[in-house]
Structures are given as structure tokens and as C-alpha cells.
Amino acid sequence: MLEMHHISKVYRTGTVETHALRDFSLRVDEGEFVAVTGPSGSGKTTFLNVAGMLEDFTSGTYRLDAEDVSDLGDDARSRIRNEKIGFIFQSFNLIPDLDVFDNVDVPLRYRGFSGTERRRRIDEAVERVGLTSRMRHLPSQLSGGQQQRVAIARALAGAPRFLLADEPTGNLDSEMADGVMALLEDINAAGTTIVMVTHDADLAGRAPRNVQVLDGWVQDTAEAVESSVANRASAELAVVGS
Amino acid sequence: MFRYYLKLASRSLLATPATTALMVATIALGIGIFMAAVTIYYLMANNPIPHKSDVLHAVQLDSWDPAQPYREDLPEQAPWELTYTDAMALRESNIPHRHAAMYKVSLVIQPTREDLKPFQTEARLTDADFFALFDIPFVYGAAWGRDADDAGQLLVVISESRNDELFGGKDSTGKTLRINDREFTVVGVSQDWNPVPKYYDVNNGAFDEPEQIFIPSGVGRELELFSSGNTNCWKDEDINSFEEFLGSECVWWQFWVELPSTVDRDAYQAFIDAYVKEQKELGRFARPLNNRITAVEEWLDVRQVVRDDNKVLIGIAFLFLVVCLFNIVGLMLTKFLGKAPQIGIRRALGASRGAVFRQQLIEVGALGAAGGLAGLGFAWLSLKGIQLLFPGFEHLARLDLTLAGLAIACAVVTTIIAGLYPAWRVCRVPPGAYLRLQ
Numbered sequence: 001m002l003e004m005h006h007i008s009k010v011y012r013t014g015t016v017e018t019h020a021l022r023d024f025s026l027r028v029d030e031g032e033f034v035a036v037t038g039p040s041g042s043g044k045t046t047f048l049n050v051a052g053m054l055e056d057f058t059s060g061t062y063r064l065d066a067e068d069v070s071d072l073g074d075d076a077r078s079r080i081r082n083e084k085i086g087f088i089f090q091s092f093n094l095i096p097d098l099d100v101f102d103n104v105d106v107p108l109r110y111r112g113f114s115g116t117e118r119r120r121r122i123d124e125a126v127e128r129v130g131l132t133s134r135m136r137h138l139p140s141q142l143s144g145g146q147q148q149r150v151a152i153a154r155a156l157a158g159a160p161r162f163l164l165a166d167e168p169t170g171n172l173d174s175e176m177a178d179g180v181m182a183l184l185e186d187i188n189a190a191g192t193t194i195v196m197v198t199h200d201a202d203l204a205g206r207a208p209r210n211v212q213v214l215d216g217w218v219q220d221t222a223e224a225v226e227s228s229v230a231n232r233a234s235a236e237l238a239v240v241g242s
Numbered sequence: 243m244f245r246y247y248l249k250l251a252s253r254s255l256l257a258t259p260a261t262t263a264l265m266v267a268t269i270a271l272g273i274g275i276f277m278a279a280v281t282i283y284y285l286m287a288n289n290p291i292p293h294k295s296d297v298l299h300a301v302q303l304d305s306w307d308p309a310q311p312y313r314e315d316l317p318e319q320a321p322w323e324l325t326y327t328d329a330m331a332l333r334e335s336n337i338p339h340r341h342a343a344m345y346k347v348s349l350v351i352q353p354t355r356e357d358l359k360p361f362q363t364e365a366r367l368t369d370a371d372f373f374a375l376f377d378i379p380f381v382y383g384a385a386w387g388r389d390a391d392d393a394g395q396l397l398v399v400i401s402e403s404r405n406d407e408l409f410g411g412k413d414s415t416g417k418t419l420r421i422n423d424r425e426f427t428v429v430g431v432s433q434d435w436n437p438v439p440k441y442y443d444v445n446n447g448a449f450d451e452p453e454q455i456f457i458p459s460g461v462g463r464e465l466e467l468f469s470s471g472n473t474n475c476w477k478d479e480d481i482n483s484f485e486e487f488l489g490s491e492c493v494w495w496q497f498w499v500e501l502p503s504t505v506d507r508d509a510y511q512a513f514i515d516a517y518v519k520e521q522k523e524l525g526r527f528a529r530p531l532n533n534r535i536t537a538v539e540e541w542l543d544v545r546q547v548v549r550d551d552n553k554v555l556i557g558i559a560f561l562f563l564v565v566c567l568f569n570i571v572g573l574m575l576t577k578f579l580g581k582a583p584q585i586g587i588r589r590a591l592g593a594s595r596g597a598v599f600r601q602q603l604i605e606v607g608a609l610g611a612a613g614g615l616a617g618l619g620f621a622w623l624s625l626k627g628i629q630l631l632f633p634g635f636e637h638l639a640r641l642d643l644t645l646a647g648l649a650i651a652c653a654v655v656t657t658i659i660a661g662l663y664p665a666w667r668v669c670r671v672p673p674g675a676y677l678r679l680q
Contacts (some may be wrong), residue, residue: 054590054674075594082592093587097253109246110592154591 001162001193002028002051007060009046009216020046021057022216028195030161033188035207036197043216044197045166051195052085052164053077065161082110086155086192090167092147094139094154100126101135104154111158125157126150129183145176152183156192163187165196169203181206243597244604251605255612258577262609265573269613269653272566274620277649279552279559281625281641286449286548290437294377294500295538299507301497302536303328303518307476308528319544320532321474322445322496326488329495331517333369333391337510338499340375343459344368345495346446348470351455352420353408364470365421365455366443367462373399373432375500376442381405383415383430386458394464398426401454405431422465426457439547441538443496446471448547469494491526501535511535567660574609574664578602582668589673598669606661607654614653618646 009021020043028034038044049055050062053069061070065084069077087093094103104125108118126132129149131142139147148168155163165184169177181203188194196207204210212219255262289295304312304320305328311317324332329343347367352360366372373385382405386397398419405414409428418425439448461467466484475492501507514533521527536544578585585598593601622641641649 049674052590055672075596078589078592078594078597081590087590093583093590095584095587097257106588107591109243110588110594110597158592 001030001032001065002026002195003061003063004051005061007050007062008058009043009050009055010058019216021050024060024213024216024218026211026218028193030193031188031191032209033185033194033207034196034209034211035204036195036211036213037199037201037204038213038219039199042213044199044213046216047213048164048166048195048197052087053081078110082107082158084161086158086160086163088148088151088155088163088165088168090170092139092144092151092171094147094150096139099136099138100131100142100150100153103139103150104157107154107158121157121159122153125153128156129153143176144172145179148172148176148180149183152180152187156187161193163192163194165194167198167200168196169198169200177203243600247601247604248608250601251608254581254605255609261573261577262612265570265577265609266613266616268566268569268573269610269657270616270620272563273614273617273649273653273656274624276559276563277617277621277641277645277652278624278628279555280648281621281645282628283548283552283556284645285438286552287542288438289539290439290441291377291538297500297502298375298538299499299501299510299535300538300541301332301499301514302532302534303514303527304529304532305491305493305521305527306529311529312474318532320534321493322545323472323474323493324495324497325491325493326495328517328521329497332497332499332514335510335513337506337513338501339506340371340500341498342369342372342375343495343497344372344443345459345462345469346443346453346471347462347467349421349455349467350423351408352423354418354420355408358408363455364453365457366453367457367459367467369459371500372456373430375498376435376437378435379433381431381433382413383428386429390458390460392460393458394460395458396421396424396426396461397429397458399430399432399456400428401432402434404454421455421457422467424465432456439542441542441547442498443471444542444545444547445496448542448545463488499535507535563656567656570657570660571663574606574661575667578664578668582671585668585671586673595669599665602665602668603658603661606658606665609661610654610657611650613657614650617653618649621649 004024004026007021007024008019011018011020024043024047036044036047046055050057053072061068063069064080069080072080095106098106101122104122105118108121113121123132126135129152131146131149131153134142134146139150142150148171163184168184169180172180184194184196185206196203198204291298301324302320302322303324305325306312306321311319312321313319324343333341333343335341344366347365348362349365350360350362369391370385370388372378373380381402383399385399386395390397398421400408400414400419405411408414408419409417414428414431417428419428420426436452440450440452441448463484468484468487471494473492473494475490477491479486479490481487481490499510501510511533514535515531518527518531518533542548588598618641625641
């Protein structure tokens with residue numbers, strides 16, 4: 001599903017270079033639920049932005065859904081983001097002057113669905129997060145937990161295969177956080193691949209797989225990743241050879 | 243997506259009412275001032291008779307002083323007007339399909355209605371062809387016949403407005419109208435006619451209102467009516483009577499002919515040249531042969547109806563609009579970059595740079611349309627101010643549908659041009675950078 005090989009990301013400010021990711025390699029298979037943990041400034045969010053194609057990277061290769069997306073143009077990246085990736089952010093990132101319906105509608109508009117199809121998908125997504133009765137509420141009229149549910153509905157409405165969550169419970173109390181986490185688990189159980197960045201060890205513990213990032217490096221699963229990538233390469237060679 | 247973008251634009255504009263109002267007011271001010279200047283220029287430079295302007299020609303004969311040209315600043319030009327002798331002589335030609343000699347007089351109308359007092363008004367002495375030559379339709383009756391041009395018969399054509407005033411709008415043909423203590427018979431009521439510029443007589447106020455009383459040119463001789471317009475003389479002549487004035491070298495007659503083809507024009511040029519050569523043998527026309535027949539648009543150009551001042555005014559108004567647009571660029575840049583986080587969300591959710599760019603431009607276009615509508619208000623106020631300050635410009639200081647449409651189109655286009663850079667800037671920033679701002 002997601003394969004990053006030796007990705008590096010360097011921010012340059014004048015003569016100062018900051019290495020946000022260094023030789024970062026990771027493979028996430030279809031249907032996995034991976035928690036990415038690490039301290040502040042370790043490169044978690046940069047990894048998520050690169051994975052979501054919101055930022056370029058300096059070197060390395062990135063394959064998403066078997067397609068090399070390293071050098072795609074803006075239109076192609078936007079299309080992939082729209083069709084294959086759902087985003088959930090710590091601060092929800094709802095558009096403040098749009099109500100629930102219109103917020104969930106945003107990615108569907110860029111997908112080019114008909115009005116009827118958009119309405120069906122919005123109804124389904126909002127119902128799935130339990131906010132049908134709040135359809136015409138503005139974000140400011142909702143609690144933090146409800147806003148995050150709207151963000152999840154927006155991410156789900158386009159039926160993405162890959163969900164990227166950046167501290168999805170970071171701004172929620174424990175009860176709301178638990179509800180959002182349960183929702184993500186349900187979504188993963190239904191087949192959506194999830195990569196969740198968090199610094200909350202308890203939350204990460206609920207994910208079947210944990211990856212720790214420190215100073216832009218994948219720390220504790222690198223061996224497994226390399227092994228996984230090597231195995232996949234062998235399998236591909238075998239297919240070519242046959 | 244257009245409707246969606248329009249909906250987003252209206253929400254965005256309403257979300258920041260103070261900034262929006264400031265931007266709309268800036269556009270409106272720039273467009274209003276610019277359109278006021280354009281309106282004046284447009285009406286001044288208007289072709290007043292587009293379907294016939296290439297066949298109607300003003301006639302000039304250079305009967306002026308052999309010692310100096312008629313105009314020192316335009317030495318190649320002949321006098322704008324003709325002498326009585328020449329105007330009458332040119333009427334003898336059958337080459338033009340129509341022709342009309344004419345001049346302006348001031349008359350006193352003495353209404354029969356008891357509630358109306360006698361009043362002085364400008365009138366035009368002319369020939370029967372005048373109405374057909376300039377396509378002036380009739381409400382009642384018709385023009386007098388050509389045989390009445392010189393007969394001195396007291397006939398009159400009045401305009402519809404004058405007919406409303408004097409005869410309550412009823413068919414007044416056959417009725418009498420007392421003018422300068424003489425009884426004139428009304429033969430026709432012409433539709434109100436207001437060509438801008440008043441091309442048939444730019445000598446006497448190119449933007450004045452046209453006359454509303456028309457009488458045969460021969461009546462001038464009968465009643466000894468001097469011109470109330472320009473009369474220019476160069477020769478030291480002993481003039482003691484109206485008859486002597488008619489025989490003088492003074493010029494005051496305008497002369498127009500209808501020449502539909504090049505053959506007609508060539509033939510007529512040959513005719514007037516032959517006439518002048520004949521006059522030279524009689525001791526007149528001492529200057530080199532310089533006879534001109536000039537079509538309407540060229541005539542307005544030669545006569546500098548649109549003065550250079552007006553062109554400069556357009557330039558200044560345009561510069562003012564540009565200054566307004568630079569201010570708009572700054573305001574839009576601030577507004578758009580302020581929305582960067584929202585744009586970042588949209589980019590993350592699948593909006594391409596192109597989609598963001600289009601969304602911003604539609605918002606800019608909506609802003610421009612609002613500015614254009616408000617600009618019409620400013621333009622109207624500006625024109626009202628011009629009307630108050632310059633009463634002679636009343637005809638010119640008016641907005642029509644074409645100009646209103648042009649104002650809005652101009653506002654939209656110029657605002658979009660001003661919005662290109664802010665829209666480009668906001669769509670170029672990587673979405674990840676926006677989202678970090680959240």
C-alpha cells in the first residue's frame with residue numbers, strides 16, 4: 001500500500017538546513033493500522049505530510065498503491081489525495097464558515113460526483129459518525145469530539161483506501177478520544193489502511209503495529225521494514241522470472 | 243463547479259464585510275471616475291449617423307483672404323462655411339442625391355395659446371432636402387417642397403416637442419404659427435432629433451441642442467434674417483444693407499451633400515473645382531484651388547470635436563483606475579493569504595492549484611461585478627456633477643445601457659487582472675505549509 005525508500009526531507013532557511021527525515025524507509029500493507037510515535041520534532045508530521053503528498057521530499061522514492069508518486073505533478077497528486085487518501089488532523093481543520101454537510105462535501109466536489117451521489121455519500125458518512133442530527137450545524141456549534149467526527153466523516157465520504165491521522169485525539173478529553181479511537185478501529189476493521197501519528201503511548205498501544213520515529217529516522221522497526229521490502233523485491237523478481 | 247465557486251465567493255466576501263466594502267468602494271471609485279471620462283469621450287467621439295456617415299459630406303470652398311489662410315494653425319484648411327453666393331450656386335448642381343444649405347437664426351415665437359408668452363428660440367433656415375438628407379422622420383405632414391426653398395413662402399416644420407408645447411401634441415399641419423410678427427403655416431411635425439455631436443453644424447456648438455424650428459432658406463432673404471451663429475468676414479467691404487451682406491465675402495452658410503458613390507464624389511469634386519475656376523475668372527477665389535468635400539467622421543475629426551483635453555482626461559482617469567487596482571492587489575493579497583489555512587485544507591482534500599486559482603478568480607470576478615455596479619453609481623454622480631458644472635455638457639453626461647455594461651465588464655476584467663497575482667500566490671504555497679499553521 002505505502003512504500004517509502006530512503007526518503008529524506010531537508011528544510012532550508014537561509015544557510016540553515018534542518019533534516020526532518022533522514023533515510024526514512026517504511027512499508028505499510030493494505031488493511032494495516034499503524035501508529036507512528038515519537039517525541040515532538042522527531043519528524044512524525046513531516047512523514048505524514050510526505051505520505052499524504054502535501055509536501056515534496058528531498059530524495060528517495062515513494063510508492064503508493066503500487067504507483068511511484070515521487071515525481072508526480074500537482075494535478076496528479078491532487079487527484080490521488082482526493083481519491084485514495086483521507087486526512088484527519090489534530091485540530092480538525094474544518095472550514096469554519098461551512099456547516100457539517102458542506103464540510104463533508106468539500107472533497108466530493110473536487111471528485112466531480114453528481115449532486116445525488118454527493119448527498120448519498122454525505123448522508124452515509126455523517127450517519128456513520130453519528131452526527132445526522134447536526135447536519136446543518138457550523139463547526140463552532142459543535143464540541144471538539146463532534147468536530148473530529150465531522151473531520152472523520154469528511155475523510156471517509158470519498159471512500160479512501162488510506163487514512164492518515166495526525167494526533168486525531170490530541171485536542172480531545174479522554175472520553176471523546178476513546179470514542180474517536182473506537183471509530184478509527186471500526187474503519188480499519190472495514191478494510192481501510194490507517195497510519196496514525198501520535199505521541200500518546202496508550203493510544204499507540206491500541207494499534208496492531210507501532211513505528212517509532214526519532215530525529216527523522218525509523219527506529220525500532222527498520223529491520224522488519226527492510227526485511228519486508230527485501231521479501232517483496234524477491235517476490236517481484238520471482239514473478240518476472242516466471 | 244462555477245456555481246459552487248460562486249457560492250464560496252459570496253460566503254468569503256460576506257465573511258469579511260469591512261474588507262469587502264473597502265475593496266468594492268475602491269473599485270467603484272476607480273471605475274466610476276474612469277467611466278465618467280469614457281462616457282464623455284464616447285459620446286463626443288460618437289458617430290451620430292453611422293448608416294450614412296460615409297455618404298454625407300460637408301462642402302468647403304476656399305474663398306478666403308489671399309494674404310492668409312482661414313486658420314493659421316490649419317493652413318491647409320478652407321473656411322468651414324460658405325458665402326451666400328456660393329451656397330446658392332452649389333444648390334444648382336444635380337450631382338448630389340440630396341443637398342442642403344443652412345444657417346442658424348434666432349426667432350421670436352408668438353404662441354396663440356394664452357398661457358404661453360412669446361419666447362425667443364434658435365431656428366434653422368435650410369432646404370427641403372434637409373430632413374431626408376439627415377434621416378429625420380415626420381410625425382405629421384412632411385417637409386416643404388423644393389420649389390419652396392427659394393420662394394420665400396412662410397412655411398415651417400416644428401419638432402414634436404415644440405408641437406406638444408404649442409399645439410398640445412395634436413396634428414398642427416395647416417395651422418399657423420406666428421414667428422417674428424409673420425404668420426407661418428405648419429407643413430410638418432418632425433420627430434425629436436438629437437444627434438450627438440451636432441455634426442451638421444459644429445461651428446455653432448457641437449454639443450448644443452439642435453433647433454426645433456425649421457423654415458425654408460429663402461425666407462431668410464425675404465425677412466432679412468442674419469445668422470445667429472458664426473459669421474466670418476475677411477474682406478474690407480462696404481456693407482449697408484442685407485442685400486449687400488448677401489453679396490459679401492462673409493461666410494456663414496453650412497452646406498451638406500449626399501454622395502453615395504466614389505463616382506458621385508469625383509463628379510462633385512470636379513463640379514466645385516470648375517465652379518471655383520469660373521469664379522476666379524470673375525476676380526474671386528484668389529487663393530490656390532482648395533475645395534473639399536469631407537465625410538461625417540473625417541469632418542468631426544478635422545473640426546476637432548473631441549479635443550485633446552478629453553483624451554488626456556481619459557488617460558488621467560485610467561491612471562487613477564490603475565492606482566485603485568494597485569490598492570486592490572494589496573487588499574486581495576492580504577485577504578487571500580489570510581485564507582491560506584482554508585486553502586490548505588482544500589488542497590489536502592484534493593483541490594489542485596488550478597481549482598484553487600479558479601476559485602479565487604471567481605471571487606475576484608464577483609468582487610469586480612459588485613465594484614462595477616457601485617461604480618455605476620459613482621459614474622452617475624460624477625456625470626451629475628459635470629452637468630451642474632458645465633451646463634453645455636448635459637447631452638454628453640448620460641449613461642446608456644452600453645456604457646453601463648461596459649462599466650461592469652471593465653470592472654470585472656480589471657479586477658480579475660488585479661487578482662491574478664494574489665490568486666497565483668495563494669495557490670502556489672504548498673498545502674503542508676498551510677496546515678502547519680492550523
